[in-house]
Structure formats: C-alpha cells, structure tokens
Amino acid sequence: MSLQRERMITMKKKAGLTLILTILCFLMSAFPAMAGEWHKTAEDQYQYIKDDGTKATGLLELKDGTYYLDDKGNRKTSYWLRYKGDWYFFGEDGQMVTDSWVDNYHVGSDGQMDKMR
Incomplete structure (x- = not known):
C-alpha cells in the first residue's frame, strides 16, 4: 500500500471519528440527564x-x-x-x-x- 493511500485512509478514519463524536455530543446536549x-x-x-x-x-x-x-x-x-x-x-x-x-x-x-x- 502506498504512503499516500495510507494517509488518505487515516484522514478518513479521523473524519469519521470526529463526525461520530460531534453527533454524540449533540445528542448528549439535546437530552440532558434527568435521573435522580x-x-x-x-x-x-x-x-x-x-x-x-x-x-x-x-x-x-x-x-x-x-x-x-x-x-x-x-x-x-x-x-x-x-x-x-x-x-x-x-x-x-x-x-x-x-x-x-x-x-x-x-x-x-x-x-x-x-x-x-
């Protein structure tokens, strides 16, 4: 695998992780904890x-x-x-x-x- 292709895959993984974390933060702020x-x-x-x-x-x-x-x-x-x-x-x-x-x-x-x- 070429170095350029490895960098592209790494960037896509980081972008995907950033998107998931952003969605998770949004959901957590939209539904505050109400228990207890x-x-x-x-x-x-x-x-x-x-x-x-x-x-x-x-x-x-x-x-x-x-x-x-x-x-x-x-x-x-x-x-x-x-x-x-x-x-x-x-x-x-x-x-x-x-x-x-x-x-x-x-x-x-x-x-x-x-x-x-």
Whole structure:
C-alpha cells in the first residue's frame, strides 16, 4: 500500500471519528440527564425524576431524608400524612420531620407522631 493511500485512509478514519463524536455530543446536549433530580414545574411545584425518567410518587427515601409526593408527583410541604394508620409530618422543605414538636404533637426519630405524649 502506498504512503499516500495510507494517509488518505487515516484522514478518513479521523473524519469519521470526529463526525461520530460531534453527533454524540449533540445528542448528549439535546437530552440532558434527568435521573435522580428534583425539577421545578411551571406551577412552582417540585417533582423528583427517577432513573428511568418517570416521576416518583408516594414515599420517597433519599440520602438526605424522606419525602412524600402526591399522585401527580408533586412534593408535599407543611403536610400531615396518614400512612398505614400512623401520622407523619413533612416540613416546609418537604422533608419528613423527626424528633421534633409540630404544633402540639411530637414526632419521633422515625417521623411517626407519638400517640402517648
């Protein structure tokens, strides 16, 4: 094979690789990662988008705490939830409150309202 032909093949490989990388970068910027993130809606609600791209609903346990999201996926704030016969409170940030007094009610370390206090 001639030197000129080898250079031509090398240039074509580089051009092809550059094209593939350009397309890949375009696709990555067109579809930003949405997994495992809070997103603010146009209605000023917060929703959690899971790894598969769907909205989380119900109780959501994350590293920083537990949250409750309604059937539309909206994070509930300053909200009492009755769950399996027990009461739990979610604060202004939407996180389950633990080891605190809420109004005249005490919630324990598990977030459950103490019935004996």
